[in-house]
Structure formats: structure tokens, C-alpha cells
Amino acid sequence: MFSVCSHSLTHTTMSQSAFFKFSYNKPHHHIPLFFPNNLSIAPPLLRTTAAVRSNAAPDPPLGFIGAADVIVVGAGVAGSALAYTLAKDGRRVHVIERDLREPDRIVGELLQPGGYLKLIELGLEDCVDQIDAQRVLGYVLFMDGKKTKLPYPLEKFHSEVAGRSFHNGRFVQMMREKAAALQFVRMEQGTVTSLLEQNNKNVVGVQYRTKDGQQLKAYAPLTVICDGCFSNLRRSLCHPKVEVPSSFVGLILENCQLPFENYGHVILADPSPILFYRISSTEVRCLVDIPGPKVPLVWSGMANYLKATVASQIPPELQDAFLSAIDRGNIRIMPNSSMPAEPYHTPGALLIGDAFNMRHPLTGGGMTVALSDIVLLRDLIKPVGDLNDASSLCRYLESFYILRKCAFGIIFPIIKAEGIRQMFLPTSIPAFYRAPPHR
Secondary structure (H helix, E strand, O other): OOOEOOEEEEEOOOOOOOOEEEEEOOOOOOOOOOOHHHOOOOOOOOEEOOOOOOOOOOOOOOOOOOOOOEEEEOOOHHHHHHHHHHHHOOOOEEEEEOOOOOOOOOOOOEEOHHHHHHHHHHOOHHHHOOOOOEEEOEEEEEEOOEEEEEEOOOOOOOOOOOEEEOOHHHHHHHHHHHHHOOOOEEEEEEEEEEEEEEOOOEEEEEEEEEOOOOEEEEEOOEEEEOOOOOOOOHHHOEOOOOEEEEEEEEEEEEOOOOOOOOOEEEEOOOOOOEEEEEOOOOEEEEEEEEEOOOOOOOOOHHHHHHHHHHHHHOOHHHHHHHHHHHHHOOOEEEEEEEEOOOEOOOOOEEEOHHHOOEOOHHHOOHHHHHHHHHHHHHHHHOOOOOOOOHHHHHHHHHHHHHHHHHHOOOOOOOOOHHHHHHHHOOOOHHHHOOOOOOO
16 A cells, blocks of 8 residues: 555555555664564563463563564554554564454544644644544534534644544554554554563563464563553553443434534433534534443334434434434444553553543543553653663653653543633643653
8 A cells, every 4th residue: 555665564455354564674773673473492481461370480581682672452543653653763663453454433533632732743643634534623512402612722723733533443544554654663463362471570571362363472571551442451450440331322424514513512412412523524423322331232222212312302404314324224332431540550561542541432532641641651761772671661651650640630521611621632731741760
């Protein structure tokens, strides 16, 4: 699909293998990417995290020559952005993603202006180009026949600064391709099954299963887990308390006009909110919040519920398109998970994104938090020349969890006029950086 002069990249079509393939030309100033799985003599086995833990195996050899500096588990928004960011700083990054096909999701479609500013800071703002992304200038609240317009406070920003809404899968693929184009990124399809530990505490890599079923190990001084809301690794690094207060029923309305174009529409309905926002020039996403901890099945009564209970509560301009979307039958359901960030420090490993912390999608802030975390992590470890310096790296990673917990307390009150600046434009986030810890 595209090539880069320093190396070649082939992105096969989805109908073929949906896999990124890489070949590298040797850089003149850096060790080329080789991984322990390719060594003729494998390092000693390390203890892996599992429900029943065995005793630690002997230490691996000091310094795997040519191994990755960072393993990134997951290549969604967070993982792809992190891989790109660290590779731009000269880190060798091994990304392992369960499925490299274009994702098909009904959430992660609206990026707040604060998140767009983070894209600019990371050099990834062009990832919203050429995917028919739509500018978002604020929200309109509807309730009991009344409406209130809440524009983002963008007066002091460049005209390009606004929210963006889009198909999540298109955005993710653009970020994956941009990361994969860098010579220090190796992107591989595989399922990480466990973390590799040394001395009963330090994470030194991962064990994973490749697309063709091989069981392999990969090693790096830092492993970052960002495998999403259904992470199977977070229990090794935090105390997960996942709650599901509700679910979203998702529809796509076609060829209709929103009452207020370039604005998200929030209908404060009975029994819970309904959202509308444009995801392309011809499509509008509708999300109907269904209260309760159990994810509803798409049973035959769902269409009747949407027609009888929901349709009458949405703006008249959207009702015909809403009913047509129901009749087409492509009804999607997604649990709305919430999980506070309660990590315990694990040397050599870090959680980022929905694997670490989730808030109700009504806030529309998940991607903004993830991108802000990546900026914070990049700036924290930039002074660490050698990530194999375990004691120094450990102190920096401890700082990450401390700094982000002060940083995001102001971002997510439920929409109130007086809190909209803090919620949607967290421009104060860079102020939370502090001097790096002393060695």
C-alpha cells in the first residue's frame, strides 16, 4: 500500500491475510531489529504469570543483543500511537496485536479537542485525514422539548483545533500504518497469553501465540499492556474492578441531516441518554443507552423497543432515518464498562488505555486519556538512555502512575456548562510533568 525508502512495508488486503509484513535495511547508527525468538539458542525459561504460579526460573542472560526496547501488547489507538511515539525517539518497538484486520466497533468514534491537541503533539494529526472524519464543535443537549447548545471553548485556538468523529476502524488502521512505516517498529499478529517474569517480580517480556499457532517468547526491558477493555493481562498488573452500568445499542443512520451539524447530540431521554454524532459525510451514529449490568441480547423485541420507546424521544428530523436503520437490522451492542485505575507497581511493565482505566463512553474521553498518557510516558522515559537500567526505569515508571492520577481528576464530570472546559479541553495536562527522579 505504501513504501518507505529506509525499509519496505507491505500491507496485504483484508481478503488475503490481514497482516503487516516487514523487512528491514540495516540502519547505519543502530542495532537492527532481531528478537530472542530468532536466536539459535533460546534464553533460559522464565516464569510466566498464570492463575497458578510456579517458582521462578533462572535469570536470563544479561542483555539480549538486538532485542526490542519495548514490547507493546495491542495495536489499537493507544498501542499504535505509543509504538509510533517511542520509535520516533529511537526505541525499538515490538507490537503484538491479536487481530490486524480493520476493527469494527461502535465506540471510540469521537475524539475531543484535547485529544486532537495530543495528536498534534505526537505528530499523528494526519491520521484523521483521508478517512472522512468530521469536525465536532461541541454538544447540544435535548430534554423535554428544550435544547441547549454547548460549544467547545475554542476561541483561543487555531481554526483546525476541534473534536473529530470518524469510523473507529479507519482511524486505527491509519495509526497502525503510520507506526508500521517506521524502521524501529515490528508489528506482528499474535495473542499474548502471559507475561514473563524474572526473580518472581520483574516483567521481562511476554509469551504469545502466533497466527499460525506457534508458541513464542519475546523479551524487552519494558512491556506496555494496552490490549483494550477486554484485557486478559490486566489482572497481573492491577486490581480490576470492572462495572457495567449499562450497554449501548448502536445503529447507523444514513443520508440524513443532524439538527445541528458538527455538534454531538445528547438526548436526555427516559430511561437513559441517546447520542447522535456524524461519523462520515453520509452516516450518523446513534447510541441508545440501555441501563443495567447485563448486556442485552439482540432479541426480536429490540426493534420493537427502539420503535415504541426510543423513536418518539428523538428529534423529529431524525425519526425517519432512525426507523429505517432499525428496519435494516444491523443492530450492534456494546457493554459500557467502567473501571478505576488501581495499579500495583510491577517493575518492567505498565498499563495504558482501556486495559488500565475505563470510564463511561458518554464522557467521550477514553482516547483523550490514552493519548495524554502516551505524551506523559514519552516525556518521562526520554531521559533514560538505556531501558535496561532497571533501577532507573523503575523509578520513572513509578512516577507515571503518580502523575496521571493528579492529572485526570478534572477531565470527566458529567456534562455541565461550568465544567465543559475541564472536560473537553484538558490543556493543563502538560503542566503536570515534574523533574525526572534523581539517580
